[in-house]
């Protein structure tokens with residue numbers, strides 16, 4: 001799929017902006033703090049309904065304004081797609097897809113497919129497991145909105161169970177209601193585990209292949225799903241093994257007042273040439289592995305939905321050497337790419353057409369074709 005245009009009103013530092021995009025590459029060039037990432041952020045919002053930089057919608061509305069508006073129009077293989085969001089300081093955000101107002105914001109998923117790669121994504125490898133769980137969850141949610149629903153429910157049930165564990169410490173009578181929460185936790189948790197296992201099984205060969213190309217076959221990347229539950233072939237058997245673990249950990253859960261086993265403790269192991277690069281990788285290895293995973297996601301989304309997602313590369317091109325940049329542009333022939341950069345030098349090396357380039361200065365965007 002690709003986006004044809006974007007309209008912003010009172011979004012971040014923009015008053016009123018309309019941009020027509022190129023179906024292949026769109027590069028936003030400018031100094032720091034001019035509004036380049038804001039454009040990528042607005043595109044991401046039309047995919048996920050939320051920002052990749054903040055959880056507070058009010059930060060997205062232009063200072064001194066009450067409302068912001070974002071709209072994209074694009075093409076999928078068989079349909080046109082129009083997504084519009086209205087953000088309001090005081091009211092809930094309103095989202096329309098092809099003119100129809102959504103009743104639940106989560107319904108926005110599965111319309112505009114986006115993969116974003118930013119310096120933040122380095123965290124994917126070097127930070128704690130929660131960043132890697134977020135990666136897995138975001139990717140599966142985009143392809144399967146039901147997964148997002150189960151994840152939200154799981155987190156709610158987990159919180160209720162943890163509250164109950166704390167209460168039981170003071171009043172044993174609450175013990176009688178624990179099994180109710182356990183059953184819900186087991187059912188929802190097993191759904192997450194089975195989906196995550198499937199996701200990692202599919203992304204592993206894809207990312208390995210890409211990684212081999214980027215590193216000219218010098219490195220072998222392997223990602224492994226790491227969970228404290230024994231994953232079995234069937235849903236029922238996996239749920240049983242989760243049940244055993246939950247029973248075994250009851251004493252310690254009660255002591256701690258929190259649930260110590262389940263998919264909320266999952267991680268993604270990332271190995272290069274059999275070395276765990278979460279702890280032992282160089283910066284370059286961590287960066288390249290994160291890139292390989294992100295690029296694998298593109299293929300995965302294509303396989304799952306039949307559409308290539310849009311790729312947002314925020315400030316990462318200059319961190320890659322020229323060979324890797326060229327690889328990226330060449331390998332992603334069929335993907336619409338949005339790039340932000342402060343450096344123009346490499347644009348010449350990449351031999352990009354001027355019409356692909358947008359110059360951004362203090363929320364004013366100029367393009368050769370405008």
Ligand SMILES: Nc1ncnc2c1ncn2[C@@H]1O[C@H](COP(=O)(O)OP(=O)(O)OP(=O)(O)O)[C@@H](O)[C@H]1O
Nearest residue numbers: 012013032033034035036037038059060061062063
């Ligand atoms: N709600 C808002 N209202 C008005 N301006 C805002 C708002 N939020 C952010 N800005 C402004 O947007 C600018 C930052 O834009 P953006 O993050 O897109 O920068 P950038 O061009 O990508 O820079 P860099 O290269 O440093 O990443 C800053 O000038 C900031 O003050």
